[in-house]
Amino acid sequence: MRLEVISIFPDYFGVLQLSLIGKALADGLISLDVHDLRDYTHDRHRTTDDTPYGGGAGMVMKPEPWGEALDDVLAAADPSAPPMLIMPTPSGRPFTQAVADRLATAPHLVFACGRYEGIDARVAQWAATRMPVLELSLGDYVVNGGEVAALAMIEAIVRLVPGVLGNPVSLVEESYAASSDGLLEYPVYTKPPTWRGMDVPPVLLSGHHGQVAAWRRAQSEAITARRRPDLLDHPDAPGLP
Numbered sequence: 081m082r083l084e085v086i087s088i089f090p091d092y093f094g095v096l097q098l099s100l101i102g103k104a105l106a107d108g109l110i111s112l113d114v115h116d117l118r119d120y121t122h123d124r125h126r127t128t129d130d131t132p133y134g135g136g137a138g139m140v141m142k143p144e145p146w147g148e149a150l151d152d153v154l155a156a157a158d159p160s161a162p163p164m165l166i167m168p169t170p171s172g173r174p175f176t177q178a179v180a181d182r183l184a185t186a187p188h189l190v191f192a193c194g195r196y197e198g199i200d201a202r203v204a205q206w207a208a209t210r211m212p213v214l215e216l217s218l219g220d221y222v223v224n225g226g227e228v229a230a231l232a233m234i235e236a237i238v239r240l241v242p243g244v245l246g247n248p249v250s251l252v253e254e255s256y257a258a259s260s261d262g263l264l265e266y267p268v269y270t271k272p273p274t275w276r277g278m279d280v281p282p283v284l285l286s287g288h289h290g291q292v293a294a295w296r297r298a299q300s301e302a303i304t305a306r307r308r309p310d311l312l313d314h315p316d317a318p319g320l321p
């Protein structure tokens with residue numbers, strides 16, 4: 081999988097060199113190119129933003145540097161398979177595990193990280209004439225720019241690429257609404273069996289696989305009902321038996 085990022089803060093993406101994603105990069109399972117949007121400016125101050133038409137607070141990212149950056153990305157892309165452009169924005173469609181699953185099979189993704197009040201709307205409009213564009217939100221809150229959102233999305237997507245996770249079984253078993261059962265994860269424990277006066281639930285030490293599975297399922301259902309009842313209401317949710 082080929083990943084590209086366009087940002088005025090390329091250093092944000094240094095953390096992708098760490099841990100399993102870093103290993104996937106080192107092993108060549110994925111590639112990552114981070115472009116500094118300011119390299120596509122032509123003024124002394126390397127300006128990427130300007131005041132909004134129509135007034136209002138904050139600044140808007142100018143379209144010209146974005147246009148040139150995307151021209152460069154497209155010129156270097158496979159013409160028969162244009163990349164998909166991901167634009168993180170709080171006004172995007174929700175980025176969910178289902179979206180991550182879908183994007184994990186894409187050969188080439190480009191993340192356009194906006195700052196301030198966003199990117200001039202013509203950039204997405206123009207880009208959509210050249211490649212698929214997905215405006216995606218990390219969640220119903222605002223962070224300072226698309227970088228943190230892109231990092232979260234990249235990690236969620238790349239860990240699904242075959243070979244990236246050391247133990248692919250953990251993908252199958254992991255819970256969260258993403259999992260096959262659509263429930264949140266049950267609590268997990270490791271040694272020692274007693275810590276600060278608290279015991280591991282005895283069933284987990286019993287060796288009865290059926291009882292362990294039933295206990296975990298019951299815990300998942302209870303936690304989901306308490307913390308995320310919306311997951312149970314969802315038409316795709318399995319619901320409680």
Ligand code: ADE
Nearest residue numbers: 168169217218222223229
């Ligand atoms: N940029 C700022 N907030 C964001 C969010 N919640 N999701 C995606 N991009 C963002």
